[in-house]
Amino acid sequence: MTQTLVQKSPHPVPVEREHRRERLAALAQRHGALAVLTLAVLVSSVVFPSFPTAENANGIAIQSSFLAIIALGMTFVIITGGIDLSVGSVFALGGVLAAYASQWGPAPALLLPLAVCGAIGLLQGVLIAYTGMAPFIVTLAGLLGARGLLLAITEEGANTYLVPKDSAFLELGQGTLLGVGYPVYLAVLLFGLGGLLLQRTRYGQAVFAVGGSPDAAALMGLPVARIRVLTYLLSGMLAGFAGVLNASRLSSGVTILGVGLELDAIAAVVIGGTLLIGGAGTVSGTLCGVLLLGVIQNVINQIGSLNSSYQSVVSGGFLIVVVVVQTYLSRRRHLR
Amino acid sequence: MNQPVLDVRGVSKRFPGVLALDDVSLTVAPGEVHALVGENGAGKSTLIKILTGVYRPDAGDVHYRGEPVAFGRPLDAQAAGISTIYQEVNLVPLMSVARNLFLGREPRGRFGLIDLARMNREAAEVLAGYGIDVDVRLPLRSLGLGAQQMVALARAVAIDARVVIMDEPTSSLEPREVDTLFRVVRELSGRGIAIVYVSHRLDELYQLCDRVTVLRDGRRVHTGELAGLDRLGLISLMLGRDAAEVRRDGLTGFSAHDAGDVEPILRVRDLSRAHQLHGISFDVRPGEVTGLGGLLGSGRSETAKAVVGALGADGEVTMAGQRLTRRSPAAAIRAGMAMLPEDRKAEGIVPGLSVRENIVLAAMPTLSRFGVVSRAKQDRIVETFMKRLRIKAASPEQKVSELSGGNQQKVLLARWLCLHPRLLLLDEPTRGIDVGAKAEVQALIDELAADGLAVVLISSDLEELVEGADRIVVLRAGAVVGELAGDDVTEDNIMTALAQEPAHD
Numbered sequence: 001m002t003q004t005l006v007q008k009s010p011h012p013v014p015v016e017r018e019h020r021r022e023r024l025a026a027l028a029q030r031h032g033a034l035a036v037l038t039l040a041v042l043v044s045s046v047v048f049p050s051f052p053t054a055e056n057a058n059g060i061a062i063q064s065s066f067l068a069i070i071a072l073g074m075t076f077v078i079i080t081g082g083i084d085l086s087v088g089s090v091f092a093l094g095g096v097l098a099a100y101a102s103q104w105g106p107a108p109a110l111l112l113p114l115a116v117c118g119a120i121g122l123l124q125g126v127l128i129a130y131t132g133m134a135p136f137i138v139t140l141a142g143l144l145g146a147r148g149l150l151l152a153i154t155e156e157g158a159n160t161y162l163v164p165k166d167s168a169f170l171e172l173g174q175g176t177l178l179g180v181g182y183p184v185y186l187a188v189l190l191f192g193l194g195g196l197l198l199q200r201t202r203y204g205q206a207v208f209a210v211g212g213s214p215d216a217a218a219l220m221g222l223p224v225a226r227i228r229v230l231t232y233l234l235s236g237m238l239a240g241f242a243g244v245l246n247a248s249r250l251s252s253g254v255t256i257l258g259v260g261l262e263l264d265a266i267a268a269v270v271i272g273g274t275l276l277i278g279g280a281g282t283v284s285g286t287l288c289g290v291l292l293l294g295v296i297q298n299v300i301n302q303i304g305s306l307n308s309s310y311q312s313v314v315s316g317g318f319l320i321v322v323v324v325v326q327t328y329l330s331r332r333r334h335l336r
Numbered sequence: 337m338n339q340p341v342l343d344v345r346g347v348s349k350r351f352p353g354v355l356a357l358d359d360v361s362l363t364v365a366p367g368e369v370h371a372l373v374g375e376n377g378a379g380k381s382t383l384i385k386i387l388t389g390v391y392r393p394d395a396g397d398v399h400y401r402g403e404p405v406a407f408g409r410p411l412d413a414q415a416a417g418i419s420t421i422y423q424e425v426n427l428v429p430l431m432s433v434a435r436n437l438f439l440g441r442e443p444r445g446r447f448g449l450i451d452l453a454r455m456n457r458e459a460a461e462v463l464a465g466y467g468i469d470v471d472v473r474l475p476l477r478s479l480g481l482g483a484q485q486m487v488a489l490a491r492a493v494a495i496d497a498r499v500v501i502m503d504e505p506t507s508s509l510e511p512r513e514v515d516t517l518f519r520v521v522r523e524l525s526g527r528g529i530a531i532v533y534v535s536h537r538l539d540e541l542y543q544l545c546d547r548v549t550v551l552r553d554g555r556r557v558h559t560g561e562l563a564g565l566d567r568l569g570l571i572s573l574m575l576g577r578d579a580a581e582v583r584r585d586g587l588t589g590f591s592a593h594d595a596g597d598v599e600p601i602l603r604v605r606d607l608s609r610a611h612q613l614h615g616i617s618f619d620v621r622p623g624e625v626t627g628l629g630g631l632l633g634s635g636r637s638e639t640a641k642a643v644v645g646a647l648g649a650d651g652e653v654t655m656a657g658q659r660l661t662r663r664s665p666a667a668a669i670r671a672g673m674a675m676l677p678e679d680r681k682a683e684g685i686v687p688g689l690s691v692r693e694n695i696v697l698a699a700m701p702t703l704s705r706f707g708v709v710s711r712a713k714q715d716r717i718v719e720t721f722m723k724r725l726r727i728k729a730a731s732p733e734q735k736v737s738e739l740s741g742g743n744q745q746k747v748l749l750a751r752w753l754c755l756h757p758r759l760l761l762l763d764e765p766t767r768g769i770d771v772g773a774k775a776e777v778q779a780l781i782d783e784l785a786a787d788g789l790a791v792v793l794i795s796s797d798l799e800e801l802v803e804g805a806d807r808i809v810v811l812r813a814g815a816v817v818g819e820l821a822g823d824d825v826t827e828d829n830i831m832t833a834l835a836q837e838p839a840h841d
Contacts, residue, residue: 200449202442205431209439212428219426220491221411222440279430 032325033272033288036318040295048302056298058180062249064294065187066091068287069242071265071272072194073235075286078269079198080231081211081278082135086124086142087239088261090117092254093150094243098169099161099253100153106169109248113240120146121236125229139232143262150255157255163247173248183245190238194283207231211278267315268293271322292318339402341366341530342387342418342499347396349382356382358554359396364499364530369521371541371562372534374551375574375632375796380534383551384501387532388420389413401498419492423504425484427491429477434459436476437491462490467516482513489520493529500524501532506540507633510611518544536633537813538567538835552576567835574631575798575831598622601790602673602759604643607651612638614815616651620759625781625791627805629798629830635814636794637678640761643792644668644675656758669698674752676745678763678794684748687737691729692718694736695750702755721750725780745777753784760784761792766800778804798827810834 045052070087077084094113102109120142127138151157163169175182198204206227209217218224247253272289274281296318297311344362348355357379364370374380385391387398389407397404400416407413410420427436435442437459445451459472466486476484485505492500502521506514521544525531533545541548541562548565550558550573558565558573565573600619607616613635620626628636642649645663653660655671668675677684685694696703696714703713718732725746729739736747745765752760762781766774781804785791795801801808808825810818810833818833820826 196449200452202440202444202450205435205439205442205450208431208435209428212430213426216426216428217439219410219420219422220439221414275430279428 031273031285032322033285033292036271037288037292037295040292040299044295044299044302048299051299051302054179058184060291060294060298061184062181063297064290065181065183066242066246067261067264067268067293068187068290069190069245070239070261071268071286071290072190072283073238074262074265074269075194075272075274075281075283076198076207076231077135077235078266078274078276079207079211079278079281080228081214082128082228082231083139083266084121084124084142084232084235084239085136085139085262086120086146087235087265088258088263089143089146089150090120090236090239090258091243091246091261092256092258093117093120093146094240095247095250095257096150096154096161096243096253096255097240098244098247099163099251102161102163102167102169102247106167106172109163109167109169110172110244113244114237117240117243118233118237121233121239122229124236125232128232129225129228154253154255160255161253163251165251169248170251171248173245173250181249183249186245191283191287198283203227203230208279211275212280264293264315267319271318273322276323339366340364340399341401342532343399344383344387345396345399347383347386347393347398349379349386349391350394354554356554357386357393360551360554360556361396362532362549362556362559364532366498366528366530367525368547369525369531369533369545371545371548372532372551373536373541373548373570373574378551378574379554380551381503382554384420384503384532384534387413387418387499387501414495417496417498418501419495419497419499420501421485421488421492421503421505423507425481425488427476427484427488430475432473433463433470433476433479433487434472437462437472437487437494439491441495462494463487466490466520480510480513482509482516485509485513485517486520489517493524497529499530499532501534503534504536504633505533506535506537507611514540536631538570539813541570542567550574568831571631571831571835575827598624601656602643602792603652603654604639605652605654607639607642607649607653609638609642609647609649609814612814613642613649614813616811616814616816618809618816618819620790620792622758622790623785623788624806625785625793625804627801627808627825628792628794628811629801629805629808629834630811631834632796634811636811637763638814639811640675640763640792640794644673644761646675669755669757672756672758673761674755674757674759675761676748676752676763676765678767685736685744687735689736690733691722691727691736691739691747692732694747695721695732695754698751699754717754718750721754725750725753726776742774742777746780749777749780757789759790759792761794763794764796765793766795766797798830802827802830812836 050056070091074084074087094117097113097116098109101112124138124142127133128135154160173183177185198207206217206222209220209222210224210227214224246257268289269281269286270276271292272282272285272287274285293315296314300311300314340363342364344360346359346361347357348359349357360379360383362383372380372383382391386393389410389412392406399405400418405416407416434456438455442450443454443458445454456472463470463472466489468483468486470479470483476487479487505517509517521531533541535541545562547560548562548570549556550570552574598621601622602620605617607613616639618626628639630636638647641647643653644665645668646665653663655673658671660667660671686697692714695718699717700709703709721727722729722732727746727750728743736744739747765781766777778800781791781793793801793804802825805825807819807821808830809816810820810830812834817836820829
């Protein structure tokens with residue numbers, strides 16, 4: 001009942017202390033994932049001698065880069081107060097389309113998936129923004145639709161398209177610079193751009209406003225529907241692009257990839273401190289969330305005796321802790 | 337008078353079944369603070385929504401700065417210079433103060449990126465001008481409501497506003513914050529900005545406004561200098577009651593009860609809640625209808641909700657000699673209270689369920705044994721109350737949503753009556769019910785009181801209140817300003833009580 005929320009104290013907490021608490025809460029929200037990631041890396045380095053090697057770090061980085069790019073788009077979507085369940089399927093579809101189109105050269109291999117995945121995102125965005133349908137349902141349909149499309153063009157998954165061995169397209173996913181794979185650089189670059197887009201552009205500000213209070217955003221004259229459409233478009237294109245990179249890395253369009261990947265992306269975003277109800281979040285937090293999931297996976301692989309499925313158990317545990325802390329922090333702030 | 341900046345000419349707006357605005361005109365000059373008043377449903381919000389581009393008028397037109405305008409969206413009105421401050425702060429609580437202030441028009445620097453340093457600096461400067469000294473990088477929600485309201489105002493004015501519409505801006509502010517707001521409003525008016533000020537707090541209107549327009553039932557009933565109109569005059573315009581015509585024979589189905597010196601069943605002492613209720617005390621006796629009177633926003637509904645524990649408040653509530661310590665709706669029900677909320681649809685009936693299911697909903701625990709609900713008992717109760725309250729339904733299994741408003745209200749009444757309450761609180765029991773059903777509900781209330789039930793009646797309809805209540809507690813701005821009983825219960829006396837100069841400020 002609501003009456004427990006009433007302020008009883010005739011002496012309100014001094015403003016200065018109030019602000020400090022607010023800052024602390026914001027700090028925990030923004031950098032909690034970074035702190036946990038640092039701790040995890042430090043502990044793992046001490047416990048497993050094979051963990052803090054350049055080779056291992058590189059492995060974690062390249063494996064995380066695909067999820068990172070997907071989770072970047074998901075961050076925007078979740079900050080607007082939405083969800084995008086289609087990204088796993090779209091990721092797989094992007095990979096298959098890239099492998100298929102690579103027979104005509106690197107440019108089609110890049111552009112065809114981006115166009116198709118972008119179109120899926122756009123369609124979902126339009127449905128969500130203009131018909132008022134729930135993002136959960138629309139993108140669930142997107143998940144099924146994209147997977148179906150993928151199966152249709154691969155003849156029920158029987159047909160795996162291979163990238164020609166001499167294709168320049170392979171360079172994108174397999175090339176390295178200073179020993180680090182291109183996908184890692186691309187992910188870092190995209191996160192940099194994503195951070196600028198979110199924090200330093202009017203679009204990014206509108207993303208926060210739409211998620212924080214859609215009614216207020218509309219009353220303040222923001223184009224709420226257009227912001228939503230753009231956000232799902234962005235998410236679709238990023239998922240497709242991650243698929244492209246993965247196809248290039250694997251030299252083929254593997255059809256069975258990406259099942260449940262949307263849930264990993266959502267987990268990474270939420271662990272990164274983005275509020276699942278929208279209105280607050282950072283791309284740097286998401287990056288930490290993705291890396292944390294990567295480190296957990298890696299560590300469980302290091303413990304040879306543990307079944308790798310335990311990775312999900314540990315990730316799930318982290319997710320619960322993060323959500324509980326988030327809820328606690330925001331409730332305490334509402335209590336005042 | 338100057339050339340008006342805003343000139344509304346003969347605007348009408350019809351919604352299905354109601355004429356919300358009927359040939360309403362309003363002119364506001366630059367620098368003028370114009371009060372817009374009226375009771376609930378008078379058409380104020382519709383008029384504001386037309387001015388801000390949410391609705392389009394069916395007839396008449398709006399001239400702004402000498403030109404006819406038709407805003408398609410709130411954005412267009414804003415761009416043209418008509419800004420609105422709403423009762424609820426309409427900003428984004430999680431975003432920083434500076435970002436809220438500049439949302440959609442952030443200063444941009446290199447590569448078209450937002451210049452954060454400049455934005456924060458300018459935000460701090462702007463707010464300092466309003467007497468607000470805060471860290472603009474903090475989330476908006478870390479500010480007090482008054483400061484938030486001021487940010488909204490600063491934002492509105494910053495978009496080069498010529499007209500600022502303020503819809504009950506002070507309803508959630510502390511007195512100190514109200515003072516700051518008033519200072520800013522006067523400053524704005526000094527700069528030639530026109531302000532349309534909507535409020536139910538008469539004191540504020542007299543402090544701030546130059547002229548007043550009174551709406552009633554969608555029509556403009558008065559426009560003029562506020563200084564030339566006393567409180568009583570203003571209230572009688574708003575309520576549409578003339579002192580001379582007040583004493584008419586009742587159209588309502590109420591009759592008087594004489595509870596005399598019966599011991600009160602409910603004692604409320606010093607009920608208080610920040611900004612809303614200030615030391616409210618009154619008694620309710622069995623067999624008597626006690627009315628809570630007052631204008632909209634005077635704290636009538638809040639008082640009732642606080643009594644039943646649906647709204648937290650300090651103070652004492654004693655029911656039948658037992659002081660309620662831990663207040664909650666469940667405890668209130670156990671103590672024998674039942675409340676019919678104001679908003680039937682949102683807080684009362686469950687439209688998808690049948691009449692029977694709706695009636696027995698609250699009584700479930702008493703009708704069930706080991707979690708199994710006895711159908712026979714249900715049917716007996718439902719039959720009794722459908723007959724007693726004369727609920728017109730095809731059968732007990734008819735969906736409640738298919739019933740008329742009056743019958744829905746009776747279903748709700750039945751739901752609470754089958755718990756055998758000793759105190760019934762009715763918040764606007766006849767709102768939205770047609771005339772015939774209204775009299776029937778009123779007669780029913782009367783019967784219940786005659787049967788010894790204590791009834792608290794809240795109504796905006798003065799006539800209903802005067803006819804229905806044996807005693808009236810008059811509220812203004814969350815405080816009791818008078819109590820009328822017996823022959824003193826007249827519309828005249830209520831209005832006089834409402835119009836008194838406040839004792840405190």
